[in-house]
Amino acid sequence: MNKMIKLPLFLGVVGGLCGGLLAATNYLTHDKIVADAEKRANAALYVHFADAAKFEDATLSDTLTAASVTGKKNALTSDNNVMGSIYFCSVVGYAGKSTPIEFSVSIASGNVKKIVVTGSGESAAGAKFISWVGEASEADLNPTGSRADTWKATTGSSISTKAVAIAVDACLADYQGGTK
Amino acid sequence: MKKSKLSIFMNGFIYENPAFVIFLGMCPVLGTTTSVENGVYMSLCVLFVLLLSNTVISALRKIIPDEIRLPVYIILIATLVSVVDMLFHAYLDYGIYQSLGSFISLIVVNCIILGRAEEFANKNTVVDSIFDALGYAAGFALALISVSFFREVLGTGKLSWAGNSVTIIPEDYAIKLFQRPAGAFIVLGCIVALYSVILRLVNENKEKKAALKAAQEKAVSTAEVK
Numbered sequence: 001m002n003k004m005i006k007l008p009l010f011l012g013v014v015g016g017l018c019g020g021l022l023a024a025t026n027y028l029t030h031d032k033i034v035a036d037a038e039k040r041a042n043a044a045l046y047v048h049f050a051d052a053a054k055f056e057d058a059t060l061s062d063t064l065t066a067a068s069v070t071g072k073k074n075a076l077t078s079d080n081n082v083m084g085s086i087y088f089c090s091v092v093g094y095a096g097k098s099t100p101i102e103f104s105v106s107i108a109s110g111n112v113k114k115i116v117v118t119g120s121g122e123s124a125a126g127a128k129f130i131s132w133v134g135e136a137s138e139a140d141l142n143p144t145g146s147r148a149d150t151w152k153a154t155t156g157s158s159i160s161t162k163a164v165a166i167a168v169d170a171c172l173a174d175y176q177g178g179t180k
Numbered sequence: 181m182k183k184s185k186l187s188i189f190m191n192g193f194i195y196e197n198p199a200f201v202i203f204l205g206m207c208p209v210l211g212t213t214t215s216v217e218n219g220v221y222m223s224l225c226v227l228f229v230l231l232l233s234n235t236v237i238s239a240l241r242k243i244i245p246d247e248i249r250l251p252v253y254i255i256l257i258a259t260l261v262s263v264v265d266m267l268f269h270a271y272l273d274y275g276i277y278q279s280l281g282s283f284i285s286l287i288v289v290n291c292i293i294l295g296r297a298e299e300f301a302n303k304n305t306v307v308d309s310i311f312d313a314l315g316y317a318a319g320f321a322l323a324l325i326s327v328s329f330f331r332e333v334l335g336t337g338k339l340s341w342a343g344n345s346v347t348i349i350p351e352d353y354a355i356k357l358f359q360r361p362a363g364a365f366i367v368l369g370c371i372v373a374l375y376s377v378i379l380r381l382v383n384e385n386k387e388k389k390a391a392l393k394a395a396q397e398k399a400v401s402t403a404e405v406k
Contacts, residue, residue, distance in 0.1 A: 003245075003247070006245065007245055007247060007248050010244075010245055010248065010252075011248055011251060011252065011255070014252050014255055014256070015255055018255050018256065018258075018259035021259055021263065022259055022262055022263065025262070025263045025266050025267065026266060028270075029266045029267060029269065029270035029271075032270040032271070033266070033269050033270050036270070036274065040274065
């Protein structure tokens with residue numbers, strides 16, 4: 001056979017076989033790579049709902065936006081049932097506007113489950129509140145009385161506590177007013 | 181003269197060690213050896229690619245046209261590297277995958293792989309090529325793991341594997357330089373010097389034994405003639 005045909009044909013066959021091998025490997029690994037990437041991206045969300053199969057974005061109401069809530073995600077089971085919601089908030093505490101308190105709060109079954117503070121410039125009583133709220137039990141996060149007053153009595157912080165409590169109350173109201 | 185399988189293996193593993201003797205594939209030896217775990221996984225990458233490329237190229241050596249053998253080798257090696265990259269991305273701990281980074285993709289241009297394809301697999305049987313690949317991969321693993329062992333111990337004071345670590349020397353005495361590229365050069369230089377001395381002693385010892393054996397055989401044949 002003419003070399004002009006034979007050589008490109010041989011390279012084409014080798015390229016085709018290699019392409020097939022790559023396609024098969026991609027078929028085997030693609031779903032896992034995508035799922036792992038999504039899991040890494042949602043690592044902060046799994047802190048709230050470790051058993052969630054996936055998370056979906058939810059729309060924010062005007063009330064939530066006014067209460068300094070910047071985002072909301074729903075945690076779903078593998079059957080697409082909502083396990084609970086995670087709200088992302090950015091409120092101004094004692095440290096001021098330049099270093100807002102940024103936190104996420106998870107709500108399920110009508111109760112606040114967990115608050116994770118991701119950024120703040122608080123000091124003194126404000127800092128004490130920030131460290132306390134991150135480790136607070138579910139009972140501490142859901143007091144029978146006013147959330148702001150009870151937290152203030154526990155930590156001694158007033159301005160930062162009130163700002164966080166108002167945002168958390170707005171999130172809880174949104175959750176309870178929803179379809180959960 | 182046909183070489184034994186053991187001598188083919190030992191050639192790549194010891195006498196022509198790719199990193200310590202012929203200085204091939206130095207980028208990963210210097211770049212990925214910050215921890216023993218990285219060294220082991222990089223070695224496995226190279227073993228996988230080298231073993232399969234040598235085997236396939238040796239099996240196809242009679243049907244690959246001589247004019248296009250290099251493009252064919254490159255396509256095969258690039259495919260195997262892409263396969264191992266995808267498998268590592270999917271199944272290896274993501275932290276380790278990230279720390280190996282572009283060095284996995286760079287195996288495509290690793291001189292050891294293409295060198296063995298052209299130098300050995302192209303001219304020898306499949307079984308011999310497998311032993312050659314195993315020898316060179318083992319030699320490369322020896323280099324990666326020994327360099328990473330000293331860099332990790334001297335640079336961090338600890339040895340880590342899968343998130344667990346054992347303290348070898350107190351952290352205060354660890355020298356951070358060994359975790360940096362300059363530390364890799366220093367460690368590699370020291371190991372290469374030591375390796376050269378040991379290899380020279382072994383070779384001299386071998387030559388002495390061979391000379392002694394030859395002299396004895398000569399003496400016996402002379403006595404028989406008399």
